[in-house]
Structure formats: structure tokens, C-alpha cells
Amino acid sequence: MQTIILEKPGQFQLAETEPPTEPLPGQALVRVRRVGICGTDIHAFKGDQPFFSYPRILGHELGVEVVALDSKVATLKVGDLCAVEPYLNCRVCIACRRGRPHCCVQLQCLGVHTDGGMREIITVPAVKLHRSDTLTLEQLALVETMGIGAHAVERACLQAGEFALVIGAGPIGLAVIQFAQLAGATVIVMDINQDRLDFCRHQFKVDWTIAAGKEATTRLREITSNDMPTAVFDATGNRQSMIHAFDLVAHSGRLILVGLMLGDVTFHDPDAHRRELTLLCSRNATAANFQRIISLMESGEIDTTPWITHRASMTSMIDAFPSWIDPKNRVIKAMVDIEGG
Ligand SMILES: [Zn+2]
Ligand SMILES: [Zn+2]
Numbered sequence: 001m002q003t004i005i006l007e008k009p010g011q012f013q014l015a016e017t018e019p020p021t022e023p024l025p026g027q028a029l030v031r032v033r034r035v036g037i038c039g040t041d042i043h044a045f046k047g048d049q050p051f052f053s054y055p056r057i058l059g060h061e062l063g064v065e066v067v068a069l070d071s072k073v074a075t076l077k078v079g080d081l082c083a084v085e086p087y088l089n090c091r092v093c094i095a096c097r098r099g100r101p102h103c104c105v106q107l108q109c110l111g112v113h114t115d116g117g118m119r120e121i122i123t124v125p126a127v128k129l130h131r132s133d134t135l136t137l138e139q140l141a142l143v144e145t146m147g148i149g150a151h152a153v154e155r156a157c158l159q160a161g162e163f164a165l166v167i168g169a170g171p172i173g174l175a176v177i178q179f180a181q182l183a184g185a186t187v188i189v190m191d192i193n194q195d196r197l198d199f200c201r202h203q204f205k206v207d208w209t210i211a212a213g214k215e216a217t218t219r220l221r222e223i224t225s226n227d228m229p230t231a232v233f234d235a236t237g238n239r240q241s242m243i244h245a246f247d248l249v250a251h252s253g254r255l256i257l258v259g260l261m262l263g264d265v266t267f268h269d270p271d272a273h274r275r276e277l278t279l280l281c282s283r284n285a286t287a288a289n290f291q292r293i294i295s296l297m298e299s300g301e302i303d304t305t306p307w308i309t310h311r312a313s314m315t316s317m318i319d320a321f322p323s324w325i326d327p328k329n330r331v332i333k334a335m336v337d338i339e340g341g
Pocket of ligand 1: 037038039040060061144145
């Protein structure tokens with residue numbers, strides 16, 4: 001089968017690999033039909049993801065079709081179209097035992113820690129497949145990205161009428177915005193990039209956008225009648241932004257770190273203590289998040305049309321990928337069509 005392998009940073013190769021032939025116990029054999037590209041893939045390509053190992057088959061945002069099932073799997077049938085929850089967990093660690101498999105001690109994310117979906121056929125545990133009878137394959141491939149936002153908003157227990165600040169308006173930030181709006185929060189978006197802020201205003205009808213920088217705190221005070229936002233989501237994964245975010249939270253508020261950074265984040269204890277600040281990290285998403293997103297997409301409460309800005313086939317992706325990294329091309333989400341033989 002055709003497979004795109006990231007041989008090393010900056011170098012994809014289209015190769016022929018042996019497809020899996022039958023599902024193992026509890027597993028499904030699926031044909032990968034669409035793969036969404038995200039920041040993780042871009043970091044892997046750039047080579048600035050220090051713990052990433054090569055060669056690797058990328059692809060963790062997947063829209064798939066079931067082609068064969070282990071006979072014991074009764075929840076799915078051949079031909080079902082599904083989103084894939086790509087977080088493979090050990091089922092025995094403390095997080096798994098507590099029903100929190102998305103932060104499993106041994107977590108293996110498809111396409112990140114283990115080979116993913118940039119190939120025609122893969123096997124996945126049937127429990128990781130979330131079916132829809134009406135969504136398109138592209139919508140199904142968007143569910144994972146949305147899950148990051150849904151989970152972060154769930155972690156925050158966001159209430160209607162709150163001011164929620166989302167720092168960083170890339171795909172993760174957009175996913176947070178989407179679910180913060182559904183929770184009834186008044187959303188403020190902050191970014192250094194004016195194009196992204198315009199996109200949020202026009203496509204996501206965000207209430208307030210502010211340019212990151214010296215004036216940001218003053219603007220936040222104006223917007224919130226001096227209160228400051230009670231929920232602040234950092235979706236930048238940028239150290240400076242994450243440290244600065246502590247200063248932007250209202251007294252009694254919480255800071256939710258969604259973006260990830262490989263380094264230390266520090267804060268001044270009296271400032272955090274005085275506010276009784278709650279700090280939350282948000283990782284991946286739960287099966288319940290996946291199911292909720294699918295129903296919200298099915299009912300039209302989530303409009304996926306602004307999301308996909310670029311498309312490519314398996315072969316054209318290799319040439320197109322470097323251009324997707326260039327900010328001037330304004331990629332929100334690129335989608336790869338895995339044609340199959
Ligand atoms: Zn992703
Ligand atoms: Zn585990």
C-alpha cells in the first residue's frame with residue numbers, strides 16, 4: 001500500500017509498505033480516507049520536536065472507513081465512517097484506572113509516538129472509533145482537533161456569561177473558541193497576528209480581539225470593566241506567553257494551559273496566591289468529547305466550513321507541505337486525501 005514516511009526532518013517519501021491483513025482481537029481494519037495536518041506534524045517536519053523519532057508515519061487526525069472487524073466487535077460494521085481517537089492507552093496505569101486514558105502514563109498517540117495514518121490501511125482498537133452516519137470524511141478528520149478545544153473548555157468548567165480569554169488563534173485556539181462560545185462565554189481572543197484576529201472576527205464572530213503586546217492588559221481591563229477574564233486559555237505553547245498569562249487572570253479565576261512547551265513555566269507565587277488562581281493543564285481529549293463533537297457537528301451547532309483552507313492528494317502533499325508552514329499562505333487546516341489503490 002502507498003505510505004508517506006517522514007524519513008527525517010524536511011524529507012517525506014512516498015513508499016510501498018505491507019498492509020495489515022486482518023484485525024487483531026478487539027481491533028478494526030480501517031481504510032484511511034482523510035488526514036488533517038496540524039502543528040504537531042509541522043514540528044515533526046521542521047525537526048524542532050526534540051523527542052520525536054524518525055522515520056515516522058505521521059497522521060493522527062483521521063477520517064476512516066471500516067473494512068474488516070474482529071468477530072467480537074459488535075458496535076461497528078464494515079463500511080462505517082468514523083473519526084479516530086488516536087490516543088492508545090495501556091488500560092492498567094493510574095490514569096487509565098481512573099477513567100482518564102487520554103493522559104495515560106504510557107500514552108502512544110498514533111502518528112506521533114507510533115506510526116499513524118498517512119497510509120491506506122491501519123488497524124486500531126475498535127473502541128477508538130467514533131462513527132457517524134451523516135458526517136463527511138473531512139468533518140470526521142476534524143473531530144480530533146476540535147477535541148483539544150472541547151476538552152480544555154470542559155477542564156475549565158466554563159460557565160455562561162464569563163469572560164474567557166483565548167491566547168493564540170491557531171487551530172487549537174480556534175477549537176477552544178468554538179467550545180467557549182458554545183458554553184456561552186464572552187470570548188476575547190489575543191494574538192500577535194492581525195490576520196488571525198480578523199479571521200476570528202469574521203469567521204467565528206468573536207466578540208473581542210486584541211493585539212498581544214504592551215496595550216493588552218489595558219484593553220482587557222477596559223473590556224471586562226476592570227475585572228480581567230475569569231478563564232484564560234493559553235493555546236500558544238510559547239513560554240513568554242504562558243508566563244505572561246498568569247498576570248491576565250481575574251481574582252478567583254483559572255488558567256488553562258492547552259499549548260505545550262518543552263521547558264519551564266514559572267510564576268510569582270504571591271500574585272497567584274492572592275488571586276487563589278487555579279492552574280489546569282489540558283491534554284488530548286476524551287472519548288466523551290469525541291462523541292459530543294460528532295453530535296454537535298451532526299446537528300449543525302458546529303459549523304466546520306471555515307476550517308479547511310487547503311487540500312492535497314497523497315502525492316501532491318509532499319510538494320505542498322513546505323508551503324503550508326509559511327504564514328503568508330494562511331493555512332488553518334490542510335486536509336490530505338488518501339486515495340487508496
Ligand atoms: Zn493534531
Ligand atoms: Zn494507562
